[in-house]
Amino acid sequence: MKVTIDPDKCEGHGRCFGQAPALFDADELGQGIVIGDGSVPVELAEAARLAQANCPEYAIEITE
Numbered sequence: 001m002k003v004t005i006d007p008d009k010c011e012g013h014g015r016c017f018g019q020a021p022a023l024f025d026a027d028e029l030g031q032g033i034v035i036g037d038g039s040v041p042v043e044l045a046e047a048a049r050l051a052q053a054n055c056p057e058y059a060i061e062i063t064e
């Protein structure tokens with residue numbers, strides 16, 4: 001599983017890195033970014049889905 005953030009949709013609400021800080025971080029402008037290459041360890045799959053469900057801009061994509 002891998003997560004990506006569409007920078008054109010992200011408005012920097014911060015729910016992703018608030019909810020799943022092991023997967024997401026903020027850049028210097030407060031926009032969400034994925035940590036590393038976005039690969040999700042199996043134990044963080046639920047956190048990734050939660051973050052996706054809670055992004056108000058639908059900016060997070062998950063690929064299996």
Ligand code: SF4
Nearest residue numbers: 010013014016032055
């Ligand atoms: S929750 Fe969505 S809109 Fe907010 S910072 Fe994360 S990706 Fe961007």
